[in-house]
Amino acid sequence: MLNAEHAEQLDELLTCRLDLGRRAVEPCSIVIFGASGDLTARKLIPALFHLFCEKQLPTPFRIIGFARREKDDELFRTELHEAFKKYSRTKNVEDSAWEAFAKNVFYCQGDISDPAAYGKLRDLLKSSNHEALRNNFLFYLATLPSQFAEIVENLHNVNLLSKEEQKHHWQRVVVEKPFGHDLASAQQLNNELTKYAHEKQIYRIDHYLGKETVQNILMFRFSNAIFEELWTRRSVEQVQITVSEKLGVGSRGGYYEEAGALRDMVQNHLLQVLALIAMEPPVSLEAESIRDEKVKLLKSIRPLGNIADNVVRGQYTGGEIDGQKRIAYREEGRVNPQSSTETFVAARLHIDNWRWSGVPFYLRTGKSLPVSASEVRIQFKPTPNVLFAAQCGTKLDANAITLRLQPHEGIFLRFNGKVPGTSTQLRPVRMHFDYGVEFGAYTPEAYERLLLEAISGDATLFIRRDEVEAAWSIVDPIRQAWDGLPLTERELYSAGTWGPAASDDLLAQHKHAWRKPHPIPGEISDGKGRDAKFE
Ligand code: BG6
Numbered sequence: 001m002l003n004a005e006h007a008e009q010l011d012e013l014l015t016c017r018l019d020l021g022r023r024a025v026e027p028c029s030i031v032i033f034g035a036s037g038d039l040t041a042r043k044l045i046p047a048l049f050h051l052f053c054e055k056q057l058p059t060p061f062r063i064i065g066f067a068r069r070e071k072d073d074e075l076f077r078t079e080l081h082e083a084f085k086k087y088s089r090t091k092n093v094e095d096s097a098w099e100a101f102a103k104n105v106f107y108c109q110g111d112i113s114d115p116a117a118y119g120k121l122r123d124l125l126k127s128s129n130h131e132a133l134r135n136n137f138l139f140y141l142a143t144l145p146s147q148f149a150e151i152v153e154n155l156h157n158v159n160l161l162s163k164e165e166q167k168h169h170w171q172r173v174v175v176e177k178p179f180g181h182d183l184a185s186a187q188q189l190n191n192e193l194t195k196y197a198h199e200k201q202i203y204r205i206d207h208y209l210g211k212e213t214v215q216n217i218l219m220f221r222f223s224n225a226i227f228e229e230l231w232t233r234r235s236v237e238q239v240q241i242t243v244s245e246k247l248g249v250g251s252r253g254g255y256y257e258e259a260g261a262l263r264d265m266v267q268n269h270l271l272q273v274l275a276l277i278a279m280e281p282p283v284s285l286e287a288e289s290i291r292d293e294k295v296k297l298l299k300s301i302r303p304l305g306n307i308a309d310n311v312v313r314g315q316y317t318g319g320e321i322d323g324q325k326r327i328a329y330r331e332e333g334r335v336n337p338q339s340s341t342e343t344f345v346a347a348r349l350h351i352d353n354w355r356w357s358g359v360p361f362y363l364r365t366g367k368s369l370p371v372s373a374s375e376v377r378i379q380f381k382p383t384p385n386v387l388f389a390a391q392c393g394t395k396l397d398a399n400a401i402t403l404r405l406q407p408h409e410g411i412f413l414r415f416n417g418k419v420p421g422t423s424t425q426l427r428p429v430r431m432h433f434d435y436g437v438e439f440g441a442y443t444p445e446a447y448e449r450l451l452l453e454a455i456s457g458d459a460t461l462f463i464r465r466d467e468v469e470a471a472w473s474i475v476d477p478i479r480q481a482w483d484g485l486p487l488t489e490r491e492l493y494s495a496g497t498w499g500p501a502a503s504d505d506l507l508a509q510h511k512h513a514w515r516k517p518h519p520i521p522g523e524i525s526d527g528k529g530r531d532a533k534f535e
Contacts, residue, residue, distance in 0.1 A: 018285070025058040025456045026170075028136035029125055033112065033151055034143035035065025035076070039176065041083035044142065045105075047447035049084065049093075052101045056452055062133050063105045066121060068112070076107035089445060112147050118158040125160065135169035137161070138454055142176050149192035156196035163198045174203040174454050177268055178259060179463070182479065183472035190465050203454045204463040208269040210446025212435070213405040215461070217276040217376075218290070220403065220411065227401070228281075230380065233359050237398065238512050240362045240377040241273055243405075244369040246321055248495065249343065253334035260341045262313075262482075265365040267475045271298065272463075273405070274361060277376055278351055287460040291467060298470035302350040307481035312502040314344035315487055316368040319495030326368055326495035340487040343367045346503040347478075348510075362507060364514070368495035373517035374405040388416075388426060397428050402518050409435040412518055 030048070032040050051057045065076055081098055085091070108124055110117025128134050137160060141148050152173060155161035161171050173193070180186025193202055208214050221228055230236070243265060249256040256264065275294040282289035304310045317328040330337050344366030351361065380399040383389045389396050402412045411433045419425040453461050463471075493500045498514065507513055 025056070025452070026136055027058045027060050027130060027132035028138055028170075028455060029062045029064060029128070029133050030138045030140060030455070031064045031066055031108075031121065031125070032140045032142055033066050033147075034141070035107070036067040036069050037142055039142045040065065041080060042087040043445065043447045044140065044451070045080045046084055046088040046090075047445055047451050049088070049098070049101050050090065050444065050448050051452055053093075053097055058455065060130055060133060061104055062128065064108050064121070064124060065105070066108045066110055066112075066117075068110070070109055071107055073105070073107050077102040077105055080105065112143065112151055112154075115154055115157060118154045118160070122158045122160055132169070135166075137171045138174065139172070140174045140176075145176075145178055145180070145189070148175055148189060152193050152196045161196055161201075163196065163201075165198075170201075170457065171197075172201050172203055172454060172457070173197050174205060174462075176205050177207075178263060179204055179468050180472065181258070181263060183469060183476050186468055186472050190469070194465075199465055200459070202465075203459060204468060205450060206268045206272050206463050207446040207450065208272055209461040209463075210448075210450040211405060212444070212449075213403065213409045214273060214276065215449075217273070217403065221277075222281050231378075232355050233357055235380050236359050236378055237381045238360050238362065238379045238510075239277065240379065240515060241270055241277070241364070241375075242377075242514075242517055243270060243273075243365040243374040244371060244498075244517065245365075245367050246369060246372045248316065248326060248368045249329065249332050249335070251333060253332045256343075257335055257339060257341050261343055261345045261365055261367070262475055262478060266345050266347070266363065267471050268463075270363045270365055271471045271474065273374075273376060274349070274363065275467075277378075277403075278356060278361070280355070285460075287458060290460055291464045295464070295466050295470055297351065297353075298467065298474065300351050300353040300356075301474055302352045304347075304349075304474075304477055307478050310348045310506075311478050311481075312344075312346045312491075312500060312506050313342035313482060313487070314346075314366065314491050314493045314500040314503065315339070315341065316343050316366075316495045317492045319368065319497065321368065321370065321496040328495075329368075338486075340482075340485070342482070342487075342491075344369075344493060344499040344503070346499060346506055348506055349474075360510060360512070362512070362514070364499065364503060366493075366499050369498060370496050371517055372407065375517050376403045376405070377401070377515055378403075379512075379515075392426065396426065400515075404518055 032044060034040060045063075048057065048063060071079075081102065084093070084098070106124065108117075108121050110120055125137070126134050139151070139155060139161070141151055143151065152161060161173070175193070180189050221231060272294075275297045279293040279297040282293045315329050316326075318331070319326050329335060329341070329343050330339055335341075344364070346362070346364040349361045349363065350356075351359070378401045380401075382396070382398040396416065397414075400414045402414070404410045404412065413431040414428050415431075416426045417429040419427055450461060453459075490502060491500050498504075498516075504514065
């Protein structure tokens with residue numbers, strides 16, 4: 001018999017360290033355009049600081065913030081430090097650690113559309129006495145999307161960015177979302193960027209790909225023989241992907257009016273999760289093999305035909321969440337009081353390939369919903385209608401696997417079990433893998449992983465050109481069907497509910513129903529020490 005300590009040692013021996021082969025991070029200069037913005041202060045700098053503390057950043061490295069406001073390095077560092085204390089996942093950081101990090105941070109004042117500002121940036125970059133810092137560049141575009149092309153052209157004009165393959169040095173461009181607002185604009189942006197940078201140099205961000213649990217989808221599917229066997233139309237009845245948020249649009253009304261939930265969430269995050277859940281096994285773990293399979297999957301999504309039959313939109317009105325009053329979307333700042341922008345989308349998609357033919361994939365996302373939860377539920381087919389099924393009818397629930405992406409990350413397998421006692425009763429029970437319990441509370445921010453991958457030149461977790469275009473081809477017809485069509489009363493939903501009634505009807509037509517996200521252990525209880533009832 002193995003004792004616990006031995007078992008632990010054995011587990012440790014069996015840990016397969018795939019990233020031993022990861023390319024080394026080389027010294028480089030990281031230039032952030034849009035350095036005065038929220039993303040820099042809330043996400044990028046905290047992520048870089050954490051990487052620094054974990055000794056994952058190269059030595060040496062340099063970070064240069066580029067923005068219009070007048071300030072010097074010292075003021076820039078102080079502002080970043082203040083923001084860090086407010087927003088970072090770690091608190092009470094030693095001042096000495098911050099100081100050690102901050103002395104690598106510099107500020108370059110300049111206007112994005114002023115060619116002379118790029119000359120100043122070049123002089124700053126070339127002033128380093130370290131060869132790699134003068135030549136390896138990661139340009140991070142955390143600006144308005146309308147400025148991406150201009151920045152790249154200006155960098156090229158001052159010889160900071162070139163398509164020519166270089167033997168010993170590299171230049172990469174990281175582009176934030178949204179990448180275009182439809183297929184045509186994404187293609188145009190791609191054409192503009194690839195005039196000055198090779199596709200290999202462009203790293204398009206979808207921060208969902210940096211999440212631990214999203215990365216785990218591939219590991220879960222392709223390192224476990226028992227599940228992958230079931231991952232086909234033969235066993236799966238339907239798949240539900242839910243990304244629900246309690247928050248409303250808050251201060252982002254201006255942006256959201258242009259985007260809506262379809263562009264903000266479905267075109268990128270939900271379709272990315274869908275691609276990982278449904279794609280075929282890649283031929284290798286190389287970035288291109290994985291991305292090839294994702295593109296193939298996106299291209300196998302059946303064109304939606306009549307949009308109204310397959311997609312539902314909604315917009316929140318006033319309501320209540322967790323006992324707090326919530327205002328309507330139309331009352332949010334910088335939102336048109338008659339706005340028809342959708343804050344909720346539910347869709348039924350079909351994947352026309354051998355594996356998934358006939359299996360509906362239901363996607364939904366929305367703001368001001370009752371809970372914040374992202375999860376994928378694989379709902380298996382019921383047992384044949386004999387024995388227990390013959391007696392229990394629809395009360396005998398089919399098996400399901402839920403991949404809980406956030407929060408309370410985990411994987412749950414749901415099956416039926418006998419209720420102990422002298423009577424014969426069956427009810428669903430769950431097997432529960434909880435990330436926190438198994439691995440401890442450490443969950444690095446998506447941006448830490450993504451920045452590290454970009455610095456080391458691994459594009460696996462970034463979106464390739466054909467992928468972004470395939471995703472737009474799926475959502476464009478939906479957008480076109482909605483454009484100019486004002487929202488009707490039926491499309492409104494009260495904050496704190498699960499979207500408009502039509503979202504339930506979309507599934508009911510096929511005798512399916514949305515399952516509520518998995519209850520969080522301990523958060524909702526039935527008063528008898530058990531978690532809330534199964535959904
Ligand atoms: C962003 C969207 O990309 O993702 C936001 O613009 C949304 O509207 C956010 O709130 C959700 O991300 P997360 O990591 O909180 O699930």
